[in-house]
Amino acid sequence: MTLYIKNMVCNRCRTVVRSEFDKLGIETLSVDLGEVSTAADIPEADLERLQQNLRHHGFEILQDRDKKTIEKVRNSLVRVVYEEDYPANRNLSDILVREIGQDYSTISKLFSETEGITIEKYLINLRIERVKELLIYDELSLSEIAFKLNYSSTAYLSNQFKKVTGLSPSFFKKLKEKKRKPIDEV
Template sequence: MNAVIHIKNMVCPRCIEAVKKSLNEANVGFEGVVLGEVQLKRPLDKEQKANLSSLLKSKGFELLEDKTSAIISNIKGLIVEQIHYTEQPLKVNFSTFLSEKLHKDYSSLSKLFSSVESITIEKFITSQKIERVKELLFYNQLTLSQIAHAMNYSSVAHLSAQFKKETGLSPSQFKKQKKPLRKPLDTI
């Protein structure tokens, strides 16, 4: 009998490896680990859950107990994965993407997310996109036009306007900084 558990702050490939290590340390059998979610071979007993929770907490993760937290974690995980780790831009908008992936009506997902996180899903998406743009600007391998295309912006002007609104700097001002301020994914 399989079970699924959800883990908060699992937002990158290194996080997945850290969670796998914790699962192995806790002798918890698992079939797969993706951002925010672990497919277990069998449900955890009380002792395993406490042990795993402690191991995860020591590494900056949190075992999510309630369904609402799990849904929020899934929303964030899907957005982060799509923006930071997927090469191909979405062929549909994020609302359709999230609805299809989570098998829930987008308006209910949006209301739930806003009530728990105190920001909208759209604002979260924008903040993730801006952090990704910062990363791409920092590595200086793509032109602003290429970044705008890769991040699915309608134009360089749209990207620049949103970037300035979020950071207070234009993309070129950001690039000129000696130490660009970027936020770790697990704090966004």
């Protein structure tokens, strides 16, 4: 059985979700971003308890097909931004078609209608939040961040950052209180 879980966006989320399945004695085959495969069907009573436990941590088991697709898109985009094994030359639409199993125009239309934002704009917002995170860590230069996130240049990253936040990256770094959004609120 495969369950789709809303708001799983990081490895810590995987750990929390796996723990909730373990607490109920539900054997998992795999726990990935937004998706959990179990060894057997889950009895309705256990599914209800699992849903309650997951909600306590900000997660939700998705029942609706369109919501499942949207969550798959979100998780794919998070992987594109946060995991370094996605090649820069890969086309975003190809990645989504391969991971979701639907044609891109269908995915794009559904995402835009449901979320009120295009996939591309959502990806830009995710990337900018990642840039903020890396600027706060202060371990990489702006050019290293641009390279890490597959920006074509530091200037392009800076322009996009300013367009989205209203601030230059260097001004953002100087702020005493740096504002970031949790990934599930982007």
